[in-house]
Amino acid sequence: MEAAQSNTVNEAKVPVFKNRNFLFLIIAALFSSPGYYVYLIGAEWLMLSITENRFYFGMLFLAASIPRLLLLTAGGLIADRFNRRTILFLSDLSRALLIIVLLFFILTDSVTAVHLIVLAMLFGISDAFSYPAMNSMTPMILAEDQLQRGNSLIQMTAQISPILGPAVGGSLIAFLGFEGVFTVAFIMLLLSSLAVLFIRLPDQPVANEKKTPWEDLKEGFSYARKNELVIAVVILGFFLNFFISGPLSIGLPIIIKDIFQGSALNLASVEISMGIGALAGAIVLASIRLKKQGLVLLISLILLGIFYASIGMSANLLLVVMLVATMGFLIQLVNIPLMTMLQQTTEKRMLGRMMSFLMTVSTGLVPVSYVVTSLLLAMGVGIQVIIMVGGIIVTLIAAINFRNKHILSFKEQKG
Structure with missing residues (x-):
């Protein structure tokens, strides 16, 4: 454990862009965040296309927001108890697999508004665990005086996404249809999960007593x-x-x-x-x-x-x-x-x-x-x-x- 901590601290002292762990975190964010927005624009347009009832469109957002709100605290607890890299990997991978399920419904021409709402809810659950894990990983792989720059770079990926994601998603819908847009979203989230696997975190402190x-x-x-x-x-x-x-x-x-x-x-x-x-x-x-x-x-x-x-x-x-x-x-x-x-x-x-x-x-x-x-x-x-x-x-x-x-x-x- 001490060796792992020492290695990470030494690595954190190098410039941010030479920090191997942080570079893989940035790469993961560059695929994950735009990938989510590509999925989102596809899901929104698909919902508008399969039903005239705009109540379902509103439910698409609410279904993702409520589980995220209810489970964020649990996500923080789990981030402190388990390996944050594993949590982030499972979150991105689970979202990629959910898109595969959606593609199955589309290819079999059986997709409904209920399917999209349930998938939005499952995406919200995944978000509740990925947010605390990612935001608590940065201080573990960067030195304290590098955190402002590191957080800024992570935010850059978050701000590029609402601009790039809808543009890419909208273009894909126009040229490749829903199968194309969701396939690209799947690939981006899958690549994000793979990038996370290359991150090496120090062992997290473990309390002497097991707590509930x-x-x-x-x-x-x-x-x-x-x-x-x-x-x-x-x-x-x-x-x-x-x-x-x-x-x-x-x-x-x-x-x-x-x-x-x-x-x-x-x-x-x-x-x-x-x-x-x-x-x-x-x-x-x-x-x-x-x-x-x-x-x-x-x-x-x-x-x-x-x-x-x-x-x-x-x-x-x-x-x-x-x-x-x-x-x-x-x-x-x-x-x-x-x-x-x-x-x-x-x-x-x-x-x-x-x-x-x-x-x-x-x-x-x-x-x-x-x-x-x-x-x-x-x-x-x-x-x-x-x-x-x-x-x-x-x-x-x-x-x-x-x-x-x-x-x-x-x-x-x-x-």
């Missing part, structure tokens, strides 16, 4: 409760996603269509601008080193709230495109330091649980944000008002946290 999963969960909550920085990071993650993700995802199509009388092309340009801004932010953080991560995070969060609120007051489509692109850039200046701070201050044996807590209150609770936004719209509240109020709240939260010395004083850790 319930005891592990209580230990995780106790650890988080005693760590004020962890609490602050998780709370910021919650507010950022709750007040922005739902209103922005639901609101942009409404604003483009109803307020600006725009087209699908206009909506695509707005959504692509978000991806481009986020990609630019990830590239910048991969290129420079933030010495005062906490200060940059809070300043970026204030600006993010202001630009977000401005969308609700904007009367010009081009201005909305520019605001959304800037938001994408600023979101990376918030999310990447948040992730890095949590990784650097968490004991390695607790990384899976802390990552799952963060994922639960951020990506996991996005469906709750969707529901609340939808209810407000049903009550007659205008989407522009919802966005403006959300932006103001995010700005106020950031301003309040300037009194939080744990965040404000956080600086880059030296490896």
Whole structure:
């Protein structure tokens, strides 16, 4: 065990791009994330093609979101108990095999809306275990002063995917049909799982006493409760996603269509601008080193709230495109330091649980944000008002946290 740990630490001291383990992790992410989006665009279009009932289309997203939300904490527990590489391998491989099942239904002309919803649910279960495993692997294969760059590079793959995945998927549907798009998605996820096998992790610390999963969960909550920085990071993650993700995802199509009388092309340009801004932010953080991560995070969060609120007051489509692109850039200046701070201050044996807590209150609770936004719209509240109020709240939260010395004083850790 000691030898394994020593080898990994020594490897982590080399430059990021010469770190064999991290390179295979990046390769896996470059296949996995775009592969998932290729599958997603295929599944969405297939659902729209086989049924006129748009209720099923909405269920496609809900079916993936609910299992992810319910099982993320369990995913964190398992990531701390078992080899994270094995978890990530099984997650990618299981998704590849699920696509094979879908291809069987397509080739036999027996695919139904229920099949797609069940597969979406199984994909959501897989996500709940892969997220904590991947996000807790980075600190095990990189030195602490390399985490910002490493997280930025991982985020780059995540931001390329919503741009590249739908473009590739849409083209494949047009030229090769559903069999072609799902075959490519299968190959990409299979290659990702194979790349994961080449990663070598140190042995994870094993407690002297065997604990039950319930005891592990209580230990995780106790650890988080005693760590004020962890609490602050998780709370910021919650507010950022709750007040922005739902209103922005639901609101942009409404604003483009109803307020600006725009087209699908206009909506695509707005959504692509978000991806481009986020990609630019990830590239910048991969290129420079933030010495005062906490200060940059809070300043970026204030600006993010202001630009977000401005969308609700904007009367010009081009201005909305520019605001959304800037938001994408600023979101990376918030999310990447948040992730890095949590990784650097968490004991390695607790990384899976802390990552799952963060994922639960951020990506996991996005469906709750969707529901609340939808209810407000049903009550007659205008989407522009919802966005403006959300932006103001995010700005106020950031301003309040300037009194939080744990965040404000956080600086880059030296490896």
